Amino acid sequence: MARAWLRLLLPCLLLLAAPIAAQDADAPIQQLLQEHAEIIEKSSRRTIGPAIDAIAASGLPEAQAVLERWQAKEMWIAEETGLFVRAEEIDRDTIRIFDFADGTEIGSVPDEGYTQLKPNSGIRGLIGAALVRFQLNDPAPENRATALHAIERDPELSHLAALRATLGDETDPALKDRKARLERLLTIRYGESDEERIEAIESFEGDLGVDVRATLNPLLATRIEVAEVRPEGDDIAGTLEPGSDALSNAEAYDLLVSAGLAKPRISREDKRAALAANIEGGRVGGVEVATLDTEAARDLAYATLASDGVVEPVATEAEIAAALSSHVFYERYTGASPLVAMAAAAAVSDIESTVALNQALDLGLDALSLASIYFLAAIGLAITFGVMGVINMAHGEFIMMGAYTGYVVQLFVPDYTLSILLAIPLAFMVTFSAGVAMERLVIRWLYHRPLETLLATFGVSIALQQIAKNIFGTQARPLTAPDWLDGSLVLNDIVSISYIRIAIFILALIFLAIFLVVMNRTRLGLEVRAVTQNPRMAASMGINPDKINMLTFGFGSGIAGIAGVAIGLYAKVTSEMGSDYIVQSFMTVVVGGVGNIWGTLLGASLVGVLQKGIEWLNPSNTLAAQTYMILFIILFIQFRPRGIIALKGRAAEA
Incomplete structure (x- = not known):
């Protein structure tokens, strides 16, 4: 009986094994995928980057097709052999698989022995960024223009090297100008040295393009800080005066409190509520209620309550004014290094005049x-x-x-x-x-x-x-x-x-x-x-x-x-x-x-x-x-x- 069942199952097993046996497991693209099989199968955005970069930079003719199929959720992995294939779903239980090496059809098999890779939106975005490298070299000018539009819409560090690699080979004058401009914009964002970033910034002197201002403005990002004496340094953008449009008195004092340079403040309404809650025998903190008709008198009564531990100590109006006048509020560049930020500020000022x-x-x-x-x-x-x-x-x-x-x-x-x-x-x-x-x-x-x-x-x-x-x-x-x-x-x-x-x-x-x-x-x-x-x-x-x-x-x-x-x-x-x-x-x-x-x-x-x-x-x-x-x-x-x-x-x- 066992032998009879074996005779019946053997042809089916051979049919199932035939597609796998027909696949070229030694192909360079398959070997590359096997090297990164573990992180590809896990598909974590935090760890998938090296695998995508390795495929994109491999120079293999199949690399673009692999990335496109992966992005389209058409890449599957054989559970038994661990080999990667491209697959099309025929029905609920059957798929047609193809070899990544030469694109030939291997056959139609049940999908039980295969796992579909379903990259999330984040991973698909990383794959799309890698595909831009191939699109920049596409023979069709419209495809190269589409790639440039994608970079303009969502630029990344990896795009800079791709642009530089294809800039010299571009034959279309209009696309070459777009590539050169985009390369300079990406250099401003992702350049390795301050010198090349500053050179790219200066090349846009007087340029009215919205893309230039969108690139320069983040470099001028600042953080408001406070100190008793203004510090020296090229990263100091300027000094702010409390009570101005850029920095209100309330914002300035909150900054002092958060920096531990002043006591917290209290609103007049809360102060009056605290005083009213501590009236004893017609007095508050030893001060008669009838005399609490000025802010100074209320501050004195509240300070007495604070010294007795009844309420939390807070700053008086006089202390707030003294604290604001005795400290310096300034802006520090945080969007870029001081030299790059100053070059960007000069360029933006020149652009604003031209605008x-x-x-x-x-x-x-x-x-x-x-x-x-x-x-x-x-x-x-x-x-x-x-x-x-x-x-x-x-x-x-x-x-x-x-x-x-x-x-x-x-x-x-x-x-x-x-x-x-x-x-x-x-x-x-x-x-x-x-x-x-x-x-x-x-x-x-x-x-x-x-x-x-x-x-x-x-x-x-x-x-x-x-x-x-x-x-x-x-x-x-x-x-x-x-x-x-x-x-x-x-x-x-x-x-x-x-x-x-x-x-x-x-x-x-x-x-x-x-x-x-x-x-x-x-x-x-x-x-x-x-x-x-x-x-x-x-x-x-x-x-x-x-x-x-x-x-x-x-x-x-x-x-x-x-x-x-x-x-x-x-x-x-x-x-x-x-x-x-x-x-x-x-x-x-x-x-x-x-x-x-x-x-x-x-x-x-x-x-x-x-x-x-x-x-x-x-x-x-x-x-x-x-x-x-x-x-x-x-x-x-x-x-x-x-x-x-x-x-x-x-x-x-x-």
């Missing part, structure tokens, strides 16, 4: 961009207000009409570049016609009646908004910019400006030039200037002021429509968008000087710079910033009621 200059430049570009938007929005108002003296509260709605015109054009012309080129003249024609109609139907009957004009145009404004809501709805409509206007012009990590804003700035300059040509080189411009300066004299010379007023109002409205197309590329197109610019437009015109194009340009610049400056000082409250700006404009008008450039003629009289 401040670039922030000022970025703020100036934002102000210039905002000024160009205000100039486009206000130039038409400057014409109508200056020539006709009409307070047109519906000017913002002409901007809105121009933006909606651009939106409608894009519905029929899918090419965004072509649609914008068509929308600009079409918006001018639509809003020019609307302006002429408004002047003929409303404005012409209200000349020299500013209050009635204001009310009438305000009513027109509300009506136009409601018409837009009825046609287009209340949701914002997109006015899409062409692809070549996407993105920003990035000068560095701090200074950038969007291409749309650059386009609006250029458009503002173009319309400034067009306006100057029209006003100074054409008959229409001559007649407009004549009517502006003296309408009666112009009429006596054969000029029709009524016609000029109509054309001027239409021209100003048409420019507002073009401004709407430009602004729509930058802001949301809604029925209320005009109201967002009407106040700034009037401020721009009034501050610059009514009816003067150069005054409008200066006014837009002043309002744009002022608004951006106030927003920078008070970034958390935009409404407050606008309020402060309006108050400043009101104050400015008190001293310069006619604006920066005063206009002579009818506008000046208005």
Whole structure:
């Protein structure tokens, strides 16, 4: 019977043993794994490092595959032989195993005789760091870029040697620059000598990269200490004064107490509670309760109780002040050696100065961009207000009409570049016609009646908004910019400006030039200037002021429509968008000087710079910033009621 069972089991045993026998136990990668088998099998993060480093540094062609399979939990160990294999699970009880040496399939076996290695997240992170070495030499540039991104996200000491080893062999110029920069950053963190760390720090002088500041700031870490006399040494960062923003009196005294240089303190409330708890016969510590009306008297009574052992001895207010004044509080560098910390401090100071200059430049570009938007929005108002003296509260709605015109054009012309080129003249024609109609139907009957004009145009404004809501709805409509206007012009990590804003700035300059040509080189411009300066004299010379007023109002409205197309590329197109610019437009015109194009340009610049400056000082409250700006404009008008450039003629009289 036993022999019969043996005959039946022998083929099964041979099948089970066949895969193991087929595995190359003498392969170099298998021998390396066997050398570290004990710590690999235990998989402790504290002890696994040498095994991972040995595999990564072995130079064996199978090393990368072993680490990848180990990280993916695909490495198994045969319980009988102790050999390592790669395995894939077929079902709950069966696995397919492969030889690590050549990757060949060994066979399918039950998983009972094998143990799966399941590294935890910490070990997988160590394996991932080791794999970076192989990825840095990967033939595919995108894989090398991925490895650099992984190092940038989570740098380690082991990455420094890997970067240095592959830097000279890098063929891609962009990746080589990234590797060189990253190597210097890691040298700052993990360099072996102060000299090489300082050299790497100095190489980033004036660099605005966020990664540089993130690397340097930890080197400036300090610890606040206290002594009776300030110690000498290069590791002393500076002295702190108790009661300053950096060190409060309470923090300073707590530091004295923790250092054993002063007695603990007690709050006034706790002191009063202790005194109240020890009242005997109307006295506390021999002091009458009626006399405990000063802090000094309460300190004396508490000190008496402490001397009798009734309460714990604590410092009085006078002792606290004396202790603070008799000790020196200072900061000691703890993030790096003194020489490295001082080099980092000098670099950070230089970077902060450069950052401040670039922030000022970025703020100036934002102000210039905002000024160009205000100039486009206000130039038409400057014409109508200056020539006709009409307070047109519906000017913002002409901007809105121009933006909606651009939106409608894009519905029929899918090419965004072509649609914008068509929308600009079409918006001018639509809003020019609307302006002429408004002047003929409303404005012409209200000349020299500013209050009635204001009310009438305000009513027109509300009506136009409601018409837009009825046609287009209340949701914002997109006015899409062409692809070549996407993105920003990035000068560095701090200074950038969007291409749309650059386009609006250029458009503002173009319309400034067009306006100057029209006003100074054409008959229409001559007649407009004549009517502006003296309408009666112009009429006596054969000029029709009524016609000029109509054309001027239409021209100003048409420019507002073009401004709407430009602004729509930058802001949301809604029925209320005009109201967002009407106040700034009037401020721009009034501050610059009514009816003067150069005054409008200066006014837009002043309002744009002022608004951006106030927003920078008070970034958390935009409404407050606008309020402060309006108050400043009101104050400015008190001293310069006619604006920066005063206009002579009818506008000046208005």
